[in-house]
Amino acid sequence: MRFIIPAAPARSLRLAAAALAFTALPSAWGQTATDLRGIWEARNTANANLESTHVIIDPPNGKIPYLPGALATRKQNFRNRATADPETRCFQPGVPRATYLSSPFQIFQNARAVYIVYQDVHAYRIIYLDGSPHNQGLPWAMGDSRGHWEGNTLVADVTSFSDATWLDGAGNYHSDELHVVERYTRSARDTLMYEATIEDPLVFARPWKIRMPLRLQTGPGAQILEDECVEDERGVRQHVPPFRGGKPGTSE
Amino acid sequence: MAAFNVEGQIQGDNGPGGASVIADPPDGKLPYLPAARAQANENAAHRERDPVGHCHMHGVPRSMVPPFPIEIVQDSDYLALLSETEHSVRIIPLDGRPHLKNYWSWAGDSRGRWEGDTLLVDVAGLNGKTWLDQAGNFVDQNEHVVERFTMTGPDTILYEARVDDPTVYSRPWTLRVPLRRQPQGTELIEYDCIEGERDEVHYPGSSSQKP
Numbered sequence: 001m002r003f004i005i006p007a008a009p010a011r012s013l014r015l016a017a018a019a020l021a022f023t024a025l026p027s028a029w030g031q032t033a034t035d036l037r038g039i040w041e042a043r044n045t046a047n048a049n050l051e052s053t054h055v056i057i058d059p060p061n062g063k064i065p066y067l068p069g070a071l072a073t074r075k076q077n078f079r080n081r082a083t084a085d086p087e088t089r090c091f092q093p094g095v096p097r098a099t100y101l102s103s104p105f106q107i108f109q110n111a112r113a114v115y116i117v118y119q120d121v122h123a124y125r126i127i128y129l130d131g132s133p134h135n136q137g138l139p140w141a142m143g144d145s146r147g148h149w150e151g152n153t154l155v156a157d158v159t160s161f162s163d164a165t166w167l168d169g170a171g172n173y174h175s176d177e178l179h180v181v182e183r184y185t186r187s188a189r190d191t192l193m194y195e196a197t198i199e200d201p202l203v204f205a206r207p208w209k210i211r212m213p214l215r216l217q218t219g220p221g222a223q224i225l226e227d228e229c230v231e232d233e234r235g236v237r238q239h240v241p242p243f244r245g246g247k248p249g250t251s252e
Numbered sequence: 253m254a255a256f257n258v259e260g261q262i263q264g265d266n267g268p269g270g271a272s273v274i275a276d277p278p279d280g281k282l283p284y285l286p287a288a289r290a291q292a293n294e295n296a297a298h299r300e301r302d303p304v305g306h307c308h309m310h311g312v313p314r315s316m317v318p319p320f321p322i323e324i325v326q327d328s329d330y331l332a333l334l335s336e337t338e339h340s341v342r343i344i345p346l347d348g349r350p351h352l353k354n355y356w357s358w359a360g361d362s363r364g365r366w367e368g369d370t371l372l373v374d375v376a377g378l379n380g381k382t383w384l385d386q387a388g389n390f391v392d393q394n395e396h397v398v399e400r401f402t403m404t405g406p407d408t409i410l411y412e413a414r415v416d417d418p419t420v421y422s423r424p425w426t427l428r429v430p431l432r433r434q435p436q437g438t439e440l441i442e443y444d445c446i447e448g449e450r451d452e453v454h455y456p457g458s459s460s461q462k463p
Contacts, residue, residue: 037327092339092444106343108325108332115325117332122309122341122359124334126323126440140442224343226357228309242357248379248393 028111030129034152034186036114039217039224041104042194046212047097049170055100058209064172065205077171085169090229090237092123092141094165095158095180096196096210104217106224114147114154114184119224121239127156134159139176141165154184167198175202190216254317254429257387258282266299266387273317275412275428282389288420295388303382307445309340309358311382312375312397313413313427320443321434331364331371336440344373351376356393358382373399394419407433 023035046055056062066074077084087093093101103119114127127147135144139162147156158180166173183195192214199207230240256267259281263269272280284292295301304310310318320336333342344364351374352361361377380393400412409431416424 092442108327108330110325110327115332115334117334117341117343121339123339124341126334128439132437132439135439135441138441141444142442221349223345223352225355226309226359228358229307231306242355242377243379244354244356246354248356 025109026111029109030111030149032149032151033109034149034154035109036107036154036184036186036192037109039104039106039222040192040214041217042100042212042214044100044212046100046210047102047168050168050172050210051170055210055212056208057211059206064167065208067203067205070203074171074173077166077173079171081169081171084171086165087120087169088239090121090239091164093118093120094141094161094167095125095143095145096182096194096198097165097167098123098125098142099182099194099196099214100212103227104224114156117224119227121227121229127154136160139163143178143180150183152185154182156180156182156184158182173203174198174200177202187213190218192216254385254427255314255319256385258317258385258389258427259387261387273427273429274425276426277423282384283422283425285420285422288390292388292390295383295390297388299386299388302386302388303358304338304386307338308382309338310335311358311378311384311391311395312342312360312362313399313411313415314382314384315340315342315359316399316411316413316431317385317427317429321438321440322431323440334440336443338445339443356380360397369402371399371401373397373401375399390420391415391417392420404430 025033025035044053044055046053050056051063054062056064059065098118098120101120105116105118108115113129115124117124123142125142125145127145129147132146134146138160140160141162141164143158144160145156145158147154161176161178163174163176178200181197185193187193194214195209195211197207197209226242228240229237231237254273258273260270260272274280274282277283309315315335318335318337323334325332325334329347331344331346340359342359342362344362346364349363351363355361355377356379357377358379358381360375362373362375364371364373375397378395380391380395383390395415395417398414402410404410411429411431413427414424415427
């Protein structure tokens, strides 16, 4: 007996189909389900500062519409960003920030869900497509994601956030009232258009929206690498990539 | 409960009791070299040093015997293992690509292939910093693992890991556990392990723990 394998098309068929549309996915995956699988990455500087890029498409001035009382916290975060950014201390990156980090992520799919595995601290999300309700009352760094297809677009509704993550490295932040609606549209074979509408009544005066293209890593050996967190001798948590040399502890 | 001691243990201060999950050697004991057995005993006396207690990934095969569930996602190109524990992930390419060179990591570098109805996974590039359980059983940087995943029924997988580590063990040994499918609708929940700075004080058995 074998693992239950959704009848994913063979590689050669998939490439052939890609020339026309993307892929004929198994019908059990959803009538309009689109093949989002692959290793994707944002190639922009949104992670450093959302407002310094052109990714904020609403409001039209490209500025995050903070409530007057929330700006002071953002300014304080900015001043302390070298030590206070939760991402650099290896906390899970949160949503939507996980999407536009400087590291890639890999999407897997089946009939039940779309799975996103981020290289950053091996965080992952499961976007359930089965109509199940949100979890309530559990504050999670990566939120609780429930999705559906609107045509060829995956729409993910994300709630149940903690307030432990930032939106970028410049101190833009949110509370645990954050609510994000994401839209993933594969607009070309190597392009995934990403949109997120962000609302948080405790921090923002109104919902606002970001949009950016994500690029497919197409190399044959493309692979998500390990990103683990280790405390240094001062007790400060740091991202540590795999050791890339001869075998540890030997002279090989 | 293999998470506590792969060699099995009597129920007590160190967790629930359970049988050894070592299928080979037949006596259920890890075939340590003498010096390595001494190291394992030293580890057992300092469980606060368990890398998992410091929020590190479990390594292989420990990541397959956690006390929390694992979700398997697969297609023709990949099999991914998403663990609730430490939100750790292993992505296993099935396309025949070679191992990464000069790559040493907590979860290793996995390559899978089908042999009949059994998935064989070759795991290299393990950094040797992981333990096998909470009891201090361990491996070093010479660890190499071959895993076998075989469905033995609609809701059961027989998982075997052949572990070779010639600087710790006198011969390869095999861990074997059944994995059982959880009820339909089971969802993984977010697991976050945040090691507070100098957090050793919070670990049971730590010499610095206050009474």
